[in-house]
Amino acid sequence: MAFQRTLIIVKPDGVARGIIGQILSRFENKGFRIAAMRIMQISLATAKKHYAEHAGKPFYPGLLKFITCGPVVVMAIEGNDAIRVCRKMMGATFGPEAEPGTIRGDFGISRTQNLxxxxxxxxxxxxxxxLYFKTSDYVKYPIADMKWIYNLGSGQPV
Ligand SMILES: Nc1nc2c(ncn2[C@@H]2O[C@H](COP(=O)(O)OP(=O)(O)O)[C@@H](O)[C@H]2O)c(=O)[nH]1
Ligand SMILES: [Mg+2]
Structure with missing residues (x-):
């Protein structure tokens, strides 16, 4: 199990709906550390770079329009297996398919606007x-519960 850093973005629908805190708290509760965070509006140029793998797909123009339509919160989240675990916590891509208990499953029903x-x-x-952070943006700090979250409370390694 690797200690990883991943990019999480609360998309414009999540910001506009006032649920940044509810989404963020899930990652905090899980024991992940926020290593960098910023509220910003993504430029069209950055959006194109970010979603380059989807260029040419039918939903691509709508996706670019959506992700640049209002502010987002970009954050770097760190922890054990953070990339895979955060994806699990997000749920399936489309709101109607996302399992209850996941972020997309609990908060949304749209295919594009999936939070x-x-x-x-x-x-x-x-x-x-x-695309969003430079090395000097990342901070390190101890999380108070770290030794219990990471199974070191009993003196045993993870
Ligand atoms: N309307 C629509 N939006 C899509 C579709 N596929 C992907 N998207 C949007 O494009 C984003 C990126 O797609 P993808 O990388 O496949 O999904 P993700 O990694 O789960 O976010 C998704 O989060 C949706 O916002 C689609 O078939 N229809
Ligand atoms: Mg993707």
């Missing part, structure tokens, strides 16, 4: 994080 982005692999995480 949250999360990197899907270590390679994607590295590439995507670099």
């Amino acid at each position: 949250i982005h999360g990197s899907d692999s270590p390679k994607s995480a590295k590439r995507e994080l670099a």
Whole structure:
């Protein structure tokens, strides 16, 4: 189990609906650390880079329009297996398919406006994080419960 850093974005629907805090608290509750965070509006140029893999697909123009239509919260989240675990917490891509208990499953019903982005692999995480953060943006701090969250409370390693 690797300690990883992943890019999470609360998309414009999540910001406009006033549920940034509810989404963020799920990652905090899970024991992840927020290593960098910013509220911003994504430019068309950055959106095109971010979603380059989807260029040419039928939903691509709508996706670009959506992700640039209002402010988002971009954050770098760190923890054990963070990339895979955050994706699980987000749920399936489309709101109607996303399992209850996941962020998309609990808060949305749209296919495009699905509240949250999360990197899907270590390679994607590295590439995507670099679009929004520079190395000096990342902070380190101890989380108070760290030794219990990471199973060190009994003196045993993870
Ligand atoms: N309307 C529509 N939007 C889509 C479709 N596929 C993807 N999207 C949007 O494009 C984003 C990126 O797609 P993808 O990387 O496949 O999904 P994700 O990694 O789960 O976010 C999704 O989160 C949706 O906002 C589609 O078939 N229809
Ligand atoms: Mg994706």
